[in-house]
Amino acid sequence: MEKTSNFHWIFETITNHTLDISAIIDQNRRVRFTTPLFFEMFGVSPEDLPKLDIFDRVHPDDREWLMERHRRVIETGQKSSSEYRVIDKDGEIRHLECKTTPIPDTEDNLTVVAIRDITKRKKMENELQRRKNRYEVLQKSLKIFSQDLQAVMKVADLEERLIKEVKTIITGSEPEMIILNQETKSHFPELEPSLPMGKMEQVGKKIVIKIGERKDSPYILSLDGSSIHETMDSIWLETLVCYTVMVFENLHVIENLMNQLEAALQSNETPQWVLRLLFNLQEQQRLNLSSDLHDTVLQEQIDLYRRLEALLNRNEIDQGIKNQLKGIEQGLLDTIHQIRMTCNELRPPLLRELGLERALENLFEHTQVSSTFKITFHTENTAGLSLTEELTIGIYRIVQELLNNAAKHSKASMVNFRIRKQDTLRLEYSDDGVGFEAFKLSPSFTNMGLSSMRQRVQSLNGHIEFYSQPNRGLKVIIDFPIMGF
Numbered sequence: 318m319e320k321t322s323n324f325h326w327i328f329e330t331i332t333n334h335t336l337d338i339s340a341i342i343d344q345n346r347r348v349r350f351t352t353p354l355f356f357e358m359f360g361v362s363p364e365d366l367p368k369l370d371i372f373d374r375v376h377p378d379d380r381e382w383l384m385e386r387h388r389r390v391i392e393t394g395q396k397s398s399s400e401y402r403v404i405d406k407d408g409e410i411r412h413l414e415c416k417t418t419p420i421p422d423t424e425d426n427l428t429v430v431a432i433r434d435i436t437k438r439k440k441m442e443n444e445l446q447r448r449k450n451r452y453e454v455l456q457k458s459l460k461i462f463s464q465d466l467q468a469v470m471k472v473a474d475l476e477e478r479l480i481k482e483v484k485t486i487i488t489g490s491e492p493e494m495i496i497l498n499q500e501t502k503s504h505f506p507e508l509e510p511s512l513p514m515g516k517m518e519q520v521g522k523k524i525v526i527k528i529g530e531r532k533d534s535p536y537i538l539s540l541d542g543s544s545i546h547e548t549m550d551s552i553w554l555e556t557l558v559c560y561t562v563m564v565f566e567n568l569h570v571i572e573n574l575m576n577q578l579e580a581a582l583q584s585n586e587t588p589q590w591v592l593r594l595l596f597n598l599q600e601q602q603r604l605n606l607s608s609d610l611h612d613t614v615l616q617e618q619i620d621l622y623r624r625l626e627a628l629l630n631r632n633e634i635d636q637g638i639k640n641q642l643k644g645i646e647q648g649l650l651d652t653i654h655q656i657r658m659t660c661n662e663l664r665p666p667l668l669r670e671l672g673l674e675r676a677l678e679n680l681f682e683h684t685q686v687s688s689t690f691k692i693t694f695h696t697e698n699t700a701g702l703s704l705t706e707e708l709t710i711g712i713y714r715i716v717q718e719l720l721n722n723a724a725k726h727s728k729a730s731m732v733n734f735r736i737r738k739q740d741t742l743r744l745e746y747s748d749d750g751v752g753f754e755a756f757k758l759s760p761s762f763t764n765m766g767l768s769s770m771r772q773r774v775q776s777l778n779g780h781i782e783f784y785s786q787p788n789r790g791l792k793v794i795i796d797f798p799i800m801g802f
Contacts, residue, residue: 338432343425344391346371346384358434360406376402376410387417391426394419400435412439438637445641448549449648455553456652458486460659462557463606466564467599468769472531475568479528479561483540486553490544495525498534510535515562517555526558529565531572536565556614560606567602571595592776593707600710603663610663615656622649658683665713673709674699674736677716681734684720690729690748697737704742708797711777712736712744718770719746719793727751727791741796752785 338358340351348355348366356362359374372384379401390397398416405411414435420427462482469475476494483492495501497508507520512527512535524542527535538558545551574594625646629639667676674696681692704712716734723732727750735745767783770793774781779797 337434338430340371340430340432341420342371342387342428342430344427345425346387349425349427355432358405358411359403374403374405376404378402387428390417390419390428394421411436438635441638442641445638445645449645451547452549452645452652453648455486455549456655458482459553459556459560460655463560463659466560469564470568472529472536472565472568472572475561475564476536479538479557482557483538483554487540487544487550490540492538492540495537495539496534497537498532508537512537515555515558517551517558526554528558528561529569531569559609563602563606567598571598589775589778592772596711596773596776597707606663608664610656610660615653615660618649618653618656622646622653625649662717668709668713669706673704673712676709676713677734677736680713680716680720688720688724690723690727690732693731693733695733695735697735699736699738702738702742708742708777711773712797715744715770715773715795718773722791723748723750729790738799742799744793744795744797746793746795747790749790752787752789752791754787 338352338355340355341349343349348369348371351366361369372380372387375383383399383401386397386399389395396416396418398414400412400414402410402412412435414433416431418429418431420429462478465478466475469478480492480494483490495505495508497505497510502508508525512518512525514527514529516526518525519542522542523539524545526538528538529536545554575591625642628634629642629646634642665676665680667679677694681694685692719734720732723729727748729748729750732748733746735743737743737745771781774795774797777797779795781793781795784792784794
């Protein structure tokens with residue numbers, strides 16, 4: 318008698334203090350027995366159990382499949398585990414983990430149900446996933462934005478691209494560019510011309526950032542301060558502005574130079590030395606941007622990865638959280654790889670160390686992995702060929718532009734490159750793509766890719782010819798003088 322009393326006391330102690338819910342459910346989904354936490358969660362009393370359908374508390378979106386799962390447990394006699402949502406007594410959604418075990422040979426097909434509240438864990442998992450997704454969106458935005466800036470040649474285009482990116486990524490930011498001159502100063506008395514360059518400043522309800530100055534007028538990006546909710550968004554915005562400031566400064570220098578030269582230019586064709594200067598400035602800025610990315614952003618990502626790796630080695634962290642952290646760890650590795658790739662694209666390391674031919678082979682190898690066309694590359698009579706760094710970089714950039722054109726427009730299945738030394742150094746390109754009308758080959762035709770390629774060749778004192786017809790592909794022949802380089 319004493320043993321039975323002790324048993325009941327132990328059982329009562331366990332059921333009253335367990336952090337999980339235990340219940341016995343019959344085939345009609347009625348609760349025959351449950352622990353006190355069930356009543357606390359759903360706001361029912363023991364007297365309500367005979368008329369309570371347990372699935373009435375399940376979230377409507379999960380109810381049907383969970384009822385089907387209950388039927389299968391009874392029919393098969395097999396255990397089952399699942400996660401689902403319920404609505405508690407306060408109308409809040411909770412996430413539960415449930416393990417159901419059938420009791421053999423019972424008249425009403427009873428099942429034992431062990432239920433654990435995993436709402437906090439789910440919220441943490443969802444938050445980690447949300448942050449990971451947001452991080453990927455921001456990283457992709459920076460990559461695309463930095464690539465697009467390579468084609469920007471006007472301050473107005475830079476402003477438009479910046480506003481578009483901020484509006485797309487920061488919801489409700491309502492960005493605008495304020496040019497603080499004599500006419501607009503009275504409309505924005507709170508703005509100071511002496512704002513620090515590229516730094517976020519809170520002015521009233523606005524966040525303002527000075528991106529440059531032109532003709533003694535500061536250019537200030539303004540956006541709704543309440544739209545920045547997270548640190549990662551602030552870092553993204555500062556990085557975006559950093560890119561913009563560098564390009565703005567370059568455009569300002571170029572604009573001033575062009576204004577000084579405008580009176581001296583007597584023809585529509587830009588002199589070779591001017592183009593050469595512009596492309597050299599562009600390459601220098603690419604080198605600076607590559608160094609900045611490598612020395613700051615990349616090193617910070619590597620530091621974060623190492624700290625996360627150390628965190629994963631701690632035993633006290635829940636396995637579910639570890640799995641989420643491992644996903645973030647992989648995302649960091651992907652980001653580190655992408656930043657390294659971007660640095661290499663801005664300043665290919667093999668150009669200096671191994672020369673043009675090996676650098677192009679490396680470029681084609683990496684491009685081939687993600688392209689839909691096959692790339693062939695041949696060289697003739699190039700042994701011992703020595704080129705200046707300027708010509709080497711110029712040819713490399715032209716090849717990059719041809720590959721970009723093939724990927725975006727040609728719809729080709731085969732792309733061929735050949736470099737051969739004769740009286741000149743000749744670069745030949747051909748593809749079997751869709752081609753285009755002959756009038757688009759005219760120097761006067763406004764095509765960013767063709768125009769940039771022509772100017773690049775002209776800056777190197779070379780000669781370029783395009784040959785194409787609709788559905789006949791594209792052929793490009795470029796000759797560079799070897800003497801003088």
